[in-house]
Amino acid sequence: MLVSKLLGERYKEKPGEAITPSHIYLLRGGYIRQMSNGIYSMLLPAKKVTRKIEQIIREEMDAIDGQEVLFPVVLPAELWQESGRWDSVANRLIRFKDRIGHDMLLGMTHEEAAVHLARSEVKSYSKYPFMIYQIQTKFRDESRSRGGLIRVREFTMKDAYSFHTSQEDLEQYYERAFQAYHRIFRRVGIPEVVSVASDNGMMGGKVSHEYMLLTDSGEDTIVLCKDCGYKSNMEVAVSKIAHNICEEQAIEEVYTPDIKDIDSLANFFKVSPSRLMKAAVFAVENSKRPLVVFLRGDLQVNEAKLRNAVRANVFPLTDYENVNLCFGFIGAYGLDAEGVDIVYDISLQGEKNLIGGANKLGYHLEGISIDRDIKPDNYADVAKVNEEDTCTKCGGKLTLSRGIEVGNIFQLDTKYTAGMNMTFTDIDGKQKHPVMGCYGIGVGRLLASIIEARHDEYGPIWPMSVAPWQIHICLLNSENEYNRQVGFNLYEKLGKTYDVLMDDRNVAAGTQFADADLLGIPLRIVVSKRNLEKGELELVTRDRKIKKNVKLEDIEKELREMMNEM
């Protein structure tokens, strides 16, 4: 490919809408163009990187006995009604009617399609286990796309589905997939991706892991323990609470006019917020009863954990009408529990002498001891982990980090196979539901993540394995006939073995170098008058670690050696 023919303008200045590095370089380097919110077109450089990423994924999926298939983008509503997700994930599902009036949808994930295919093709245990996967377009009507390709509405995804005759078999396969994923991230050049425990969310099922690239541009919060290696998504992270040591006291009512929030309350009593008991009120999906969560004043409710604890979707309460609670002064002691549901966070367990609301306008209570005064039947862990909390596994200090989720793997149990009545005949002649696993990687997001992890102030630094081209020839002084000849000879010769891009434009050297940096190709050969006078070419790596002159006749040998090391 010649740069003079390559489509995609490269910008000197940062486009106004871009904030994150990958977004900036994808736009500046002429990789992508936006069409609409969360919807992008890709130009050749991005498409080439995509192809290489996909090929690596394909090889690793094949290596764990995957069979590549292709499901339709447009799916009939019946299929999703069968699994129940036509309604349950309605918020991000694009639904429409076809010409005849049938309800249809754009696939946002393909568990249903996979079960639909597999249940009619596989009837005997003897074909088990098996895994099918595809690399294909998904559409999710995200309420908020952001960061260029990091979070989009339409994107390419590799999604894989495995089927097993037993949970044990799934677990064995899950381990293979787990390892395959780490190989994929290593091969595309970001071995630092970590796997973390995660929430199953709308997918259902039991065990799941997310693969995270830790970076400030990420949108997930990850809890890490440097001592024992504990890694978890904030959504399911746990920590050990340091309890206060206090003497019990008699309960006393204190007049606290206009003091409704934790900070001013702690200030008023001159105590740390951990000595307070606060109430957070939620609405629960399909329930008319408000849910009151009591937890220690220094903690926040983790809505994902609360959702799992009450097995229903929860939302912060916004409609205060018809709720019989004394907002600002809600307390666990003396609360009229009629008409409300209550959850006690484990942070309260055993606490003594707390300060909490008196359920009476303008008053708080001092001296509440949980075991003496409240006696909850049970506790739930629904609080957010904080930086510096204690690790439950090893007692070390936890740290928080932002991360981009580049992939995930789930054990789904029989949620879909039972829900959609997929059976096989087992060795004992009985009909059973297979257990299922699913495994996703967002290809475009992975591409963006590689830039997040591998760039400098001039542009992306592509790893050789996914670089749009392997070699970038900067043909300087191309108006000079001899230079031009050397350049084009080199271009043709190397093109037989490598994927080569040559900048044949008659522009200033600086322009060529700046554009080369934006294209981020790992190896660069500079053909210039200066070097050719000595019969040499200059060989530079994009990461600037190597820069040397090579005799014209030695270039192929030199390239072979460098290529082996990259």
Added chain:
RNA sequence: CGGGGCAUAGCGCAGCUUGGUAGCGCGCUUGGUUCGGGACCAAGAGGCCGCAGGUUCAAAUCCUGUUGCCCCGACCA
């Protein structure tokens, strides 16, 4: 869904307060001089000033509405 911001040439921006011929830099075209980190000179092309109403002799500018985009939060395989 809540909060904030922005829409003027391919990109980055000014002009709007106080209405009066649509501007600058980069990029693009042509010619010339240059030629190792975004060079210089000259001459050009390129605009429904997001869209729709309104006020006015006159609207990029004032008013109303609307749409799109970005950021933060909520949500999220």
